[in-house]
Structures are given as structure tokens and as C-alpha cells.
Amino acid sequence: MTSNTPLPPCSILLLAGGRGQRMGGRDKGLLEWQGEPLIAHLHRRTRAMSDDLIISCNRNRDRYAMYADQLVHDDEGDFPGPLAGIRAGLKAARHAYLLVLPCDVPQIDANLLDSMRRVASEQPDKPLMVRHGEHWEPLLCVIPLVLAATFEQAWNEGERSPGRIMRSLHAVALQCPVDDPRLANLNTPELLARPKGVSD
Numbered sequence: 001m002t003s004n005t006p007l008p009p010c011s012i013l014l015l016a017g018g019r020g021q022r023m024g025g026r027d028k029g030l031l032e033w034q035g036e037p038l039i040a041h042l043h044r045r046t047r048a049m050s051d052d053l054i055i056s057c058n059r060n061r062d063r064y065a066m067y068a069d070q071l072v073h074d075d076e077g078d079f080p081g082p083l084a085g086i087r088a089g090l091k092a093a094r095h096a097y098l099l100v101l102p103c104d105v106p107q108i109d110a111n112l113l114d115s116m117r118r119v120a121s122e123q124p125d126k127p128l129m130v131r132h133g134e135h136w137e138p139l140l141c142v143i144p145l146v147l148a149a150t151f152e153q154a155w156n157e158g159e160r161s162p163g164r165i166m167r168s169l170h171a172v173a174l175q176c177p178v179d180d181p182r183l184a185n186l187n188t189p190e191l192l193a194r195p196k197g198v199s200d
Contacts, residue, residue, distance in 0.1 A: 010050055015139060029103035030060060049113060050095070052094040056074075080160070083161065086151065097121070125144060
């Protein structure tokens with residue numbers, strides 16, 4: 001049953017700041033899939049959903065700028081991990097919710113993104129994570145900005161896993177089917193070369 005209640009405004013953070021180890025150190029968001037950079041696919045999926053589209057990137061800022069309203073970067077060097085990008089996004093976000101996506105899920109669709117926003121708005125004091133089967137996807141999440149200080153405190157105490165923080169906050173699960181092709185991470189050269197719609 002679909003609700004007619006308008007979805008609350010959200011900021012959207014696309015994570016493209018990683019080291020790209022599985023891609024031989026290349027900047028993953030700029031690698032091509034189906035003739036376009038991965039970041040272009042995510043931009044097209046999300047652009048109409050927010051007036052605050054943020055990209056976390058630690059290199060090639062001039063190339064990412066055309067896809068974002070804001071660019072953020074890690075405040076520590078040597079690629080400290082996705083939690084650093086999420087922290088930067090929480091600090092920059094202009095809306096009450098931050099929807100987070102990695103740059104390597106180009107098959108995600110509007111239905112799933114809308115479901116993430118809708119379910120998150122029903123539990124405004126808890127983070128939401130996508131889950132398929134028994135597997136959580138901590139980089140496919142919605143974080144209420146009221147939790148920004150909690151994330152910052154966890155970081156200062158040495159935590160580097162966004163999933164552990166969100167589970168400790170009793171994260172809401174948005175359950176998806178096992179092997180849902182929309183969640184396929186194209187994070188190796190072999191996966192990037194596969195035809196559209198094929199996942200592990």
C-alpha cells in the first residue's frame with residue numbers, strides 16, 4: 001500500500017572517496033559502466049530527489065563537481081574509510097535526513113530510494129540500513145541528522161565501522177530480496193564488465 005504523504009526533504013550523499021583497491025587504485029566513481037562513469041548513473045538516479053546532492057571525494061574534485069551541489073572530503077589523509085565520508089556528509093547536509101549511497105550501485109532504482117526515505121521518516125530517531133537476507137548494507141542507509149553528534153563521538157572513540165554504529169542505535173532494516181540486482185556492487189573490473197542486470 002503506497003502512502004500519499006509527501007516524503008520529507010533529504011540530503012543525498014554519494015560516496016566516491018575510497019582508495020579503489022579492488023580497481024587497482026583507480027577512482028571508482030569515474031570508471032565507466034554502460035558508457036558512462038558510475039557517478040553519472042547515481043547522479044541521474046538521485047538528482048530529482050534532492051536540492052542538496054553531496055559527493056564525498058578525495059581526488060578529481062573538478063570532475064565530480066558537475067554532479068553535485070556540494071563536494072566534501074575526508075578530514076584525515078590516507079583514505080580512512082567510508083565513515084569519514086559519512087561524517088563529512090553529516091556536517092554539510094542541509095536537510096534533516098542524509099540518504100547515503102556508494103558510487104558503485106548503478107542499478108539502484110527510484111522505488112528502493114523512495115522506500116528508504118519513507119521508512120526512515122517513520123522512525124525519525126533511528127538510522128535505516130538496507131538489508132538483504134541476513135546481510136546488512138551499511139553504505140545504503142538513511143541517517144537522521146539528529147544522530148550526527150553520536151557518529152562523531154563514536155569516531156572520536158576509535159570506531160570506524162558505520163554498520164556497527166547504526167546497529168548499536170537499533171537501526172531499522174529495509175528488507176530486500178536476497179541477490180536483489182539493484183544492490184549489486186560493481187566494485188571489481190570483472191563486475192563492471194558484466195551485462196546490465198547480472199549480479200553474483
